[in-house]
Amino acid sequence: MASEAAPRRARRRFLLLPALLLALPPFLDQYQQYVVNLVLVYIPVGVGFNLVVGNLGQLAFSNVAFFGIGAYTSGILMLKLGLPWWATLPPAGIMGALAGGAASVPALRGVRSFYLAVMTLAFGELMRWSYIRLESLTGGSMGMAVPSADVFGWALATEWRKFYVFLALAAATVIATDRLLRSRIGRAFMAIKDNETAAAAMGIATSGYFVLGFAWSGFVVGIGGAMFAVLVGHLSPDSFDLIELILQFAIIMVGGLASLTGSVLGAVVITATPQIFANFPGFQELIFGLLIVLVILFLPRGLASLLARLHPVFRDQYYDG
Amino acid sequence: MTAEAAPLLDLAEVTVRFGGLKAVDAVSFAVAAGEVCALIGPNGAGKTTLFNAVTGNAAIAAGRIRFRGEDIQNLAPHEIAARGIRRTFQNGGLFGELTALENVLCGLHATIASGVAGVVLGAKRARAVERAATERARRLLDLMEIRHLEDRPARELSGGQQRMVEIVRALATDPPLLLLDEPAVGLAPPVRAQLGALIRRLAKETGLGILLIEHAIELVMNVSDRVVVLNYGAKIADAPPAAVRADRAVLEAYLGHG
Amino acid sequence: MLIVLPQLIVGGIATGMLYALIALSMTVVYRATTIVNFGHGDLVMAGAYAIFVFTAGLALPFLPALLLAAGLLFLLGFGLHRLLMQPIMSGPHLSLAMMALAAGNVLRGAARLEWGNETLALARPYAQTSFLLGQTVFTMDDIVTTGAVLLLLLALFCVLHLTPAGKIIQAVFQSQRGAALVGINVNAFHGVMWGTGAALGAIGGALLALTVTLSPDIGVWTLLRAFAAMTLGGFGSLGGAVIGGILLGVMEKLLGFYVSTAFIDITAYVVTILVLLVRPQGLFGRPAARRI
Secondary structure: OHHHHHHHHHHHHHOHHHHHHOOOHHHOOHHHHHHHHHHHHHHHHHHHHHHHHHHOOOOOOOHHHHHHHHHHHHHHHHHHHOOOHHHHHHHHHHHHHHHHHHHHHHHHOOOOHHHHHHHHHHHHHHHHHHHHHOHHHHOHHHOEEOOOOEEOOEEOOOHHHHHHHHHHHHHHHHHHHHHHHOOHHHHHHHHHHHOHHHHHHOOOOHHHHHHHHHHHHHHHHHHHHHHHHHHHOEEOHHHHOHHHHHHHHHHHHHHOOOOHHHHHHHHHHHHHHHHHHOOOOOHHHHHHHHHHHHHHHHOOOHHHHHHHHHOHHHOOOOOOO | OHHHHOOOEEEEEEEEEEOOEEEEEEEEEEEOOOOEEEEEOOOOOOHHHHHHHHOOOOOOOEEEEEEOOEEOOOOOHHHHHHHOEEEOOOOOOOOOOOEHHHHHHHHOHHHOOOOHHHHHOOOHHHHHHHHHHHHHHHHHHHHOOOHHHOOOEHHHOOHHHHHHHHHHHHHOOOOOEEEEEOOOOOOOHHHHHHHHHHHHHHHHHHOOEEEEEOOOHHHHHHHOOEEEEEEOOEEEEEEOHHHHHHOHHHHHHHHHOO | OHHHHHHHHHHHHHHHHHHHHHHHHHHHHHHHHOOOOOOHHHHHHHHHHHHHHHHHHOOOOHHHHHHHHHHHHHHHHHHHHHHHHHHHOOOOHHHHHHHHHHHHHHHHHHHHHHHOOOOEOOOOOOOOOEEEEOOEEEEHHHHHHHHHHHHHHHHHHHHHHHOHHHHHHHHHHHOHHHHHHOOOOHHHHHHHHHHHHHHHHHHHHHHHHHHOOEOOOHHHHHHHHHHHHHHHHOOOOHHHHHHHHHHHHHHHHHHHHHOOHHHOOOHHHHHHHHHHHHOOOOOOOOOOOOOO
16 A cells, blocks of 8 residues: 555655745746746646647647637726626636637537647637627727736735736646546546547546536636736737647647646746747747657657656556555 | 346347448347357458447447347447446457556446546545545456556557456446457467456356357357357347357358358 | 629639639648648748749749749648658647648748748739729739639649549549559658649749738638638538639628628638538538448
């Protein structure tokens, strides 16, 4: 029994890492702090995306739509209804989850692979068109200024303060998704990815898990969207275009498909590095494109597979033990 | 007590059509608890299609399929599995990225009563049922003496090991009926013999009903209580192995196909 | 309102011809390799910029520039397949889709680094006049686009149906394994088809740059419309891609005029989503048999 308990304890120890991050802010300047916060935004975004693409195995390009829907839900509720930011988190997640549920409909009707990709790509562009056209809500192509945020009256006036709130949210999404993946639900996702017929023969109601997987992904990514809204303070349709999609793909592919560690790692690597080059138009596309090409050719299971060799804690496991 | 008198699985005039072709043509037979029933026939005779009809993967055009007295022909595959009909697959149905243990846990899926909320919030009960399932899965692997494989991804296992894990997975919930689709394919003769002994033992000691598709004729003859022969979708024989071996129609069906 | 209908249809057909050509060039790759090339739009874009460089930079006449660009894109398409796609051909669809998408991104990023986000103009090698036929105006742009695509379609049809090479291509389209059995080098064939698709796309890019605009983002814009055309006509059907493209062009114009101009932009997306949901085999295809 002792040997079985070991990985669990090791995982707990691993959770101390975010705790160490708490001491980070004093060492960083304003801009570096912003980049760290951006990384924290992209952790839920990567986690949610990876669940659909990596675990459920669906070639769905709808993640940017979930992200945008979460961001705009939060922004609009703050601006139009005067809700405090913290109160917009659940609706942002729920709207994301609803969008996820909608995106699972084609999969339920048997649309798979390239066809699903084409369709969800169209869905994402349709959403971007909506942000431009629903001008009275979204501010159209000029975008909308997001009011300043607070958490239960505590104003998120500095990057530091955002950092602590974001860290808590990012950690919560990672832990919740980790629990999900280590249960029969996570195993059902993996089973469906591998062989839907065999999954059903195990008594797994595959349709339900399609909806659940997409909805959970939408929920988590929607929360990421709400975080993004307050971090950048200004939402515009351009933030949710194909370059954004490639960035999000780079996160999960460079980090490692179907790996929670990979999503986090990808968010760190992909979000932090290209900020240096953000001022050269085209450079991000070039770098992300090259990175994805290289990873597919030489490291198909991403950076997480390197870590997994170092310590079993980073290996994906789909049971509690 | 009609439940005891009724067979476990009862097929009546089952027909499956693919377009104009009758892949299975008005086939009737039954499998009782504790019985090993083999389904044989030349390639394309409709054996796997019949399996798919029983498990809900192929719609039947006519007839009825009863399991423990209940009509199941209109149920979805996962519902049929949850009622206790489990199967293995011709080309190996293990989930390659999951470990042997996780594969067996997938077999236990329907028995793990945990919901999204309980899992995500880390509820005690959800964790307890997950743990209990993990323990059961380990015990089952132990029983088949493949516990040492539990952490190996299924795709890294040998053919024989994969077959064993797949059988453990199919039997994890103690189902009353097991469907084996060519379990001996690709196995070395000694492993085949072990498999045959296992099939016999499972049926006789636990009362499991087994429906078996197999081309390895000596295995069929050794393990089955009864052999059903299909040819061009129709049943041409249904008798104990020795009688089938002597049956002229069966011989012709096989020889006719070369 | 009805009086403008012929005018809308003429304009719609001209735009639709562009979609048709690009959808066709994607279908060639899809039929040959069963891969949907998510980077194809960026090859179209690269072709357009190549012509821009040859005409504006090197001051070549238009037609030689077009041929050079098509040749260059053939090499690019062939090279992409050989270096990036062939090594992962047996891999999951996700890798194939992402590889193509990422390669396209590299091209797009390179174009943006060099030329920025501003739109460029490709000088027309013909006078920008128009003709009046009854009530309907035919612009030179419409005529050139439609004429060029029709010529290409005719040429392609002749190659496919009248030459020995065309017969081989058709045979491989029917059965990949059969092709390998009769000794066709499948890898080389795939490479040539990627090259052909890219070269056809380059011509589409040239027409697009002439009559619409030239910017790094035209590739993505085109890709989504080509998808809609392919979906509408039935994914994988050469004729379907052409008809789907023309239909899409006409639908855009009709919806734009009779409903709202706002809908021009989303016709393609709505078409893609609706067709795949309701009739995945396209308007003209037969439902595929389901296999277990």
